[in-house]
Every structure is written in structure tokens, then in C-alpha cells.
Amino acid sequence: MTNPTPALAGNAATQPERDAAETHIRLAQAEASRIPDIAAELPLRPVEHVAVIGAGTMGGGIAMALANAGIPVTVIDAEPAALERGLQRVRDNYAGSVARGRLQQAQMDERLARIRGSVELADVARADLIVEAVFEDMALKQDIFRKLDALAKPGAILATNTSGLDVDAIAAVTQRPQDVVGAHFFSPAHVMRLLEVVRAQQTAPDVIATLMELGRRLGKVSVLARVYPGFIGNALFRNYTREAHFLLEEGALPHEVDQALTRFGYAMGIFAVHDMAGNDVGYQTRKAQLATRPTDRRWNDLILKLTEMGRLGQKSGAGWYRYEQGSRTPQRDPAVEQFIVDESARLGIARQPVDEEEILKRCLYGMINEGAKLLEQGVALRASDIDIVYVTGYGFPAHRGGPMYLADQLGLASVCADIERFHARHGYWWTPSPLLQRLAREGRRFADLEPGLVPA
Template sequence: MSAENAVVTTAREGRVLVVTINNPPVNALSQAVRQGLADAVAQAQGDGEIKAVLLVGSGKAFIAGADIREFGKPAMPPSLPDVLMQLESSDKLVIAAIHGPALGGGLEVALSCHYRLAVSGAKLGLPEVQLGLLPGAGGTQRTPRLIGVKAALDLMLSGRHAGAEEALAMGLVDQVAPAGTDARSAGLAYANQLLDDKAPVRRTREAAALADKAAAQAELDAAKAESAKKNRGLFSPGKIIECVQGALDLPFDEGMKNERKLFVQCLESPQRAGLIHAFFAERETAKIPEAKAAAPRALNTIGVVGGGTMGAGITVAALDAGFPVVMVERDDESIARGRANVEKVYDGLIAKGRMTAEKKAAIMARYSGSTDYAALAQVDLVIEAVFEEMGVKKAVFAELDKVCKGGAVIATNTSYLDIDAIAASISRPQDVIGLHFFSPANIMKLLEIVVPAKVSADVVATAFELAKRMKKIPVRAGVCDGFIGNRILAVYREAANYLMEDGASPYQIDEAVREFGYPMGPFQVADLAGGDIGWATRKRKAATRDPKARYVQIADRIAEKGWFGQKTQRGYYLYPQGARIGQQDPEVLAIVDAERQRAGVTPRSFTNEEIMRRYMAAMVNEGANVVREGIALRPLDVDVTFLYGYGFPRFRGGPMKWADMVGLDKILADIREFAKEDALFWKPSPLLVELVEKGENFESLNKAV
């Protein structure tokens, strides 16, 4: 047996050498693990008594992938592809017994074994695409040979995890052991059975799922067309498809060389930097000062006030996280509608075959509705999700102040309003926090946790605990109009309005923003959200607007006609018969023309690139102000807000990471250039100026918590 403190240990069990990977927490494939695997194979080869090798992971995982601590560092031998060739080439049976995650390089290890057993509950996947990479240790070559082009590309292009039973059905594993089975014992039994049956060595590289070349090519062509639509602008999906084409066209060794070449191209792609940043940033946002200072309060039951779209979405998110939920509405009709809104989500899942009626019934058993605030007397946390108007919110808070037990967390789901003012209106401001969910709240990952001045640290910690249990990505925000996301949105939306009045059509602006990688442009988003919402906000802010600031009235003209977007079948676009995709509207262009004339603007043309320079400069500049004022703790919090709440293209890492990659000096030069036209709007953020003068970037501020 090798040294007990080693990350890979070996033990003789009769004819089987059991090789255990013990590299907590997830048995990542560090250099020591790779060396340990190579040594174990050599040990088995040199011992005539050993007839089979069994690979198992200790703890909760088989192998959950590469060691992220090695990212960006020079590669240390032995390389994983070399170790796996050694494993696969063994003339003794090699068996993987998989429990928990077998992801990325972990699944590639399993694929190079001759037989695979998975314990029910295991998760198998090749998620490299999410980091801008492709499976680089033979995953693109062995997977299609084993399970065919379609299933292999589905795993690699989505990055999703397949359960043990699905893996068995697709041929990724050979046997499934019941949940809770010890992987080592099940693996040993399987290894001995294979030896008794005189099972042959079966190398995945020789598997025959690509034997029908014409059928495989047809599947590949279909996936190529689908991916071109779905992964527009992304680099690594195309390279994964090229690798699989190589698996089809080339001998295995040539296919491996092709995979390595394309893997290196992915490593060097600028998209990789953005995706890696996004990967780490979303794990950093939960690191907040309050979590160090206090533990969360008890969190077992949730109340929700309001059963509209947002209230129902929050209720579903809480039910899905396992909480009992009490919903309060103003009358019986509203509470019936609130319940129906919740059930509609689950009925949709049942219709798609993603949930059973029994599962829905079990979830709804934790839901109760009431028209009496007293029903909230015992909840640990209550979220108000009523109309976005200060008087309405304060009235709800007055009721909650009366009925909620001492120590209950009282949260508001406002998008803009002053939470300090809401907190000050009741007797326990220390218990009040903002929980800004994004619609639909049961699907959107972002949760802006807005921290008012008087709140207790343990309330903030409780909000982050709620986010974790709801599987949300939390971002800590300070109190200001719009917090992080909507405050920055207001500024770049204004930049889009100026571009429209200056000569770009709303349709060209949307096209430029989509080309950049967003799923939708700002005018499409306005139509989706509802033009009446923005109109109400503009009227609310009219009294405090700087009279010297430029104000574009095009949106007001459209709203005055009652064209509020998709819900009224027209806004900036036409939506005939409730269509989801809008058509361009000549009447809107006529309104734009008339407004240009009224404002005395001579229209000029812009390229898509010029549109994006202004759009992004406005976003980054206001992002810098938000960081400078402490509304966001770090630039990465701005990035995560935009990645998860506003459709910012993930491969660009977020607006602040994008700015670092472009160069802050270039962005500052643009802002100064644009300021010649409008010095009030294009005022460089003092933080941006300071960073450029010091030769630093936003990344340098990400360590500061």
C-alpha cells in the first residue's frame, strides 16, 4: 500500500487493486492525483497477482474535474491525456465506480476505464463549455465513439449533468447501483463478477457508435445548424463540433492531436478570460463583511405579501427551496388569483413532463393563502411584493410591524424605492432589508440584497442564507435610486435614447446590442417589461430632474398613445396577434422623426460599433460611480448583477471585466470625446480617472472585502 497521506492510495483486495482518490473537497485532478493514477496503473501492470484495477473517489465525489488552483499556471506533467492513454491501454481490466460528481476531467477518467458502474444520484457531465473550453483529455473523441454524436454533443454543448439512470440509458455507464450503496463495495463486486465472467478489456477508443458514418454526419450537421443559432458569437461550441467532426473523420490518435490543438485555441481565446472571471466572480459575491460579523437568524417559514406575477414567482422560489409559505392578499378574489399564479408554474412543468401531479400536490401542501395579516404572526421572514409606490409599501409595512413576531426579517422587493425611508416608517428598522428579485422570480438567478443603514448584520446574513437555499446568486447592494442594476440601466438606457434622437433607429440600436451578445436590445426589453412602468418612473422623477439635462421625449410620445409593448400588441415594435417577436413599426419611426425635428436635431448615421462604444461607455462609467460610492462592494458585484439580471453576455465577463479587457484608458478617452457634445451626461467617473492615472484596472479592486 502506498503512503496513507498520499492523494491516491492503493489497496489489494484479492485479485483487484483498489485505487482511491482522496483529494478533498472534490477529488480534483491536481498534478499529484494525475501522478498517483499513473503510478497505480504501473503498479498493477507489474504485479501478476492483480487482474483488475478499480478506481473510486473518497468523500462525496468520484472526481469533479480539473483543479481550479492550477488554472492559468504552466502545465505540470504528467498530462491528463497521457495518464488516460496509459489507463485505457492497460491489459488488465480497469473499472470506475462512480458516486457523486464525475465532471469534466473526472468523466474523462471514467471514459478511459474499460467498464463503468454508477451509484444512483451520481452526476456525470462535461461542463468545459461553461469556461470557454472543450473536454481536452479525450472527451471529444471517446464520448461520441461510445454514445454517438447526438448524445455526446448534447452533453458537451450544454454542459449539463446527466444522472446515473440517464447515463445508463445512453450507454455512458454499464451498471447502476441503488442510491446509498457504497461505491467501493459495489465496484469490487462488479470487478469480481467481470473477472469471473472472463469479460474482455474494452477500450472506449475502439467503441463503435460512429460506425454508421452517414447517420453520424447527419446528426453532426443538425447540431452544427442548431448551435449556430443558439451559441451565436461563442467560440468554444464551434471548436467542440470541430473536435467531434475529427472523431468521425480521423483515426483516434489524430483526433486526439486535433483536440489538443483546438483546446489550446480555446485557452487562448479572449472569451475564456471573460468566462473564467464570471465563474469565480459568482462565487465571490457571497463574501460580505456581515457574514463574517454574524450568523443568520432561524429561517424555517416564509411569508409573501402580494400574489401578482412577482409575489407568485417569489412564492414558487421559496416553495422550491423547501419552505412552507404563507401568502397574504387583500381579498378572497386576489388570494384565489395568487394561488392560481403559483399553480400555473407547476402545471406548466407537468405539461412538459418535468413534474408529476403528486410532486405538485406535495409542494402545494406547504402553501397557504390568507386575507388576514395575522396569518404572518409566526413566519421567520416576510417579503412584501406589492405595487411599486411608497405609500402602498409603507401601509403594508405598518401592518407587518403590528403582526410579525420579534426578530422576524421584514423584506421589501422594491426595484427603486428608498428602503431607508421604508425602514424608518416602522418601529424595528434593524429588521428591514431589500430583496430585489428579478422577474420571473422563480427562474432568474440574481437576487440583489439591498442593505439599509440601520439593518442588523444578522439580517443581512439571513438574506444571503435565503439566497443560498433558493439557489440564487446574491449581490450585496447599497441604497440609492435603482441600487446597482437599475441605476446603471437608467444611464445606458439614456445613452440609447440619445443615440435614437441623434439618428440611429431603435431597431439598429437593438441589433447592435444583440450583435454584442445580449439576447435582446434595450427597446425590445422595454416592450417586454411594459412601457407604462418606465413612464411611471419618469413621471415620478420629473420634479427632481436637472432642467439642464437633455431629456428625450420619444418614449413618452409612445406611452401617451397607450402603446406599452407586448401586453398592448405594440410599443417600439408591433406584436400582431400577441406575437413574441416584434416587427418594425413605421409609425414609431415617424414619431422619432417628429421628435428629432421638435428638438432641433439633425440626424446622423452611426455604425453598430459606434453605438456600442457609447452604450458600453455609459454602462462602465456609471458602474465605476456605483463602486466608488460603495453601492457595490467591488467591480465584480457589478459584473455578476449584469450577467444574471440583465442578459450581459457571459463570455465578456461583465461590464467591468469587459472594460479591463478593452483598456480603461480607451474608455476614458471615449467618454472625454463624447463630453464635447454633452458635458453634463458624459462626466467621467472620478474612480475611472484615478485608475487610469495610476495605471490600474477594476480587477485590482476585487480583492477589497
């Protein structure tokens, strides 16, 4: 069966379709705050003073988000020089807003007065909420939480800003797992509007309710997730990026993939995003995984090799694209395109042209299939929560309504047929979600599911 799904490429959304998608997003944002097993009137824990552990970009952004909402915050870093760099970055961010006319000097002074620095971890003792924002290293985070367990006052909420590590494993090193929760802010944390609140096995209901409400106080959209590698957002993002990289090996070039995505509605294509963020982001983690990753599935190491070639993206003037001095505009680069062609040959892959329709399906349908698996396992409460994560935190075009809404509009039977076709051709990563297959057979939609309840 070929191309059974309504066309994505060149299929601009009509105004009624845009209006319907944007209405869906508005309703979904309101719905995301409702958690079936937590009463709306449940008393919240106080959050009148917060400590942030780590003065890096993320820690500083979280501190700014809190200070902007009127909440005093202490930023703690063991290294005095790192603390000063972090606080200076905060000052510079505020000064930039003043220079652009987005903030008054008096407001800047008021917000900075709410942020103090410390090199003493014992200063967490007065905090109602402690947000750990250090590197994505499980051993480091567990060590910090052991110390927080001894230092924090009874009833303080201990939150980890991990973007995908096991919050249960972090909670397990404390004597108060009921107080431990994931609080995944998105960078820059004082700008991005999404907060993933991650519920571990023993997290107390009032801790969840307090974090969901804190997100609202900070002007963010809070979405609840259960513990799962990457939670909601990064779990789907892995599928999106993996397929984009596989497409390069099979015959596409970076500008072709990015053009398909921007024509669909993304502000930037995935390879332009890589270059903006830096291709070396996550390099050490990916490198460390090489020795232990399963051998029963396909992997892609193009971005590792690009990093090792010094093509880090905009900051080095070359990545998936080249950049003129002082410009952030991506330009096609024959050198990287030849590198991709050579890698295909090395892998024994005969390159074939890939049309825009196939590019979109490969990039988008992997997210839909993974989203169905998250619903099946109870990681996400509802399909619309997944849509909110993607529209709010990952640049999915709002006028398309989110990946799960898009699937419902296209028809799950058609989407499932394509996923099964990809599975037959590409193997492991396209293993269809049983929930998706069941809904497709029954002529149902993701929107028909009750929150947190998967049909038998």
C-alpha cells in the same frame, strides 16, 4: 480624440477570451458571497416559514421560489379576488411546467401544499421572514412596515422587494430598523437567478448573512448592495436605456440599436425587450416625475409618447416594432420610424447616421461609468459583483464577462477617454467617475481594487 478604444463592433470574442470571461464569472459568483465585515461562521436567523405580502406577479413568483426550496409560505393580500388571482397564477405556472415535462404532478402537488393564502395581515405573526412585494410606492410600503412592526414576532426579518426605493426610509418607520433589509428579486422570481440583498444603515449583520444564504437555498446568486437609487442593477440599467433612447433622437432607428447589441452578444436588443415587457411598465412613475425633474440635463420622453399612442409592445401588436397576429417576431414599422424622425425635428436635432461602434460605446460605457461611481460610494463591494448582477439579471453576454470586466479588458485609459469625449459633447449624464479617471491615470484596473476599499 476619436475612437481611441479597441473596436467593439464586429469584434467577436475568441474562444480563449470566452473561456477567460466565463472563468471570471464563476469565480465572481463564489466571491460575491464573501462580505469583509461579516464573519463566515456568524450564526444565521432561522427561516422556516415565510410570509409574502402581495399576491401579484412578483409575490407569487417569490412564493414559488420559496416553496420550490421546501420552505412553507403564506401569501397575504388584502383583496380576496386579488389573492385568488395570484394563487391561480401560481397553480397555472406549475401546471405549465408539468405539461412541458419539467415537473412531475407529485412535485407540483407537494409544492402547492407549501403555499397557503390569507387576507389577514395578522398571519405574519408566525413568520421568520416577511417579504413585502407590493407596488413601488414609498407611502404604501411605509404603511405596511408600520403594521408589520406591530404584528411580526421579535427577531423576524422584515424584507422589502423594492427595486430601487430607499430602504433606510422604509426601516425608519419601524422600531426595529436592525431587522429591515432589501430583498430585490427579479421577475419572474421563481426563474431569475439573481437576488440583490440591500443593506440599510442599521441592518444587522446576521440579517444580511441570513438573506445571502437564503438566496443560495433558493438556487440564486446573492449580491450585496448598499442603499442607492436602483441599487446596482437598475442604477446601471438607467444609463443603458437612456443612451439607447437618446441615440434614436440623434439619428439611429430601433432595429439599428438592437442589431448592434445582439451582434455584441445580447440575446435581445433593448427596444425588443421594451416591447416584450410592455412600454407602459413604469408609465405612471415617469409621468409623475415630469413636473419635478431637474432642468439642467437632457431627458427623453419617447417611451411615454409611445405608450400614449397605444403602442404598448407585443401585447398590443405594436410598440417600437410591429407584430403579426400570433407572432412575437419584431418587424420594422415605418409609422414608428417616422414618429422618431418627427420627434428629432421637433426637438431641433439634426439627425446623423450613428455607426455600430458608437451605439455600443454609448450603451455600454454609461454602465461602466455608473459602476465606477457605485464602487466609489461603496454601493457595490467589488467590480465583479457588478458583473454578476449584469450577467445573471440583465442579460449581459457571459462571454463578455460583465461591464466592469469588459472595461478592464479594453483598458480603462481608453474607456475613460471616450467617456470624457461623450461628456464634452453630451453633458451632465456623462460626468466621468473620479475613481475611473484615477485608475486610468495610474494604469490600474477595477479588478485591482480590494472589496469595499476605494484608493485614496
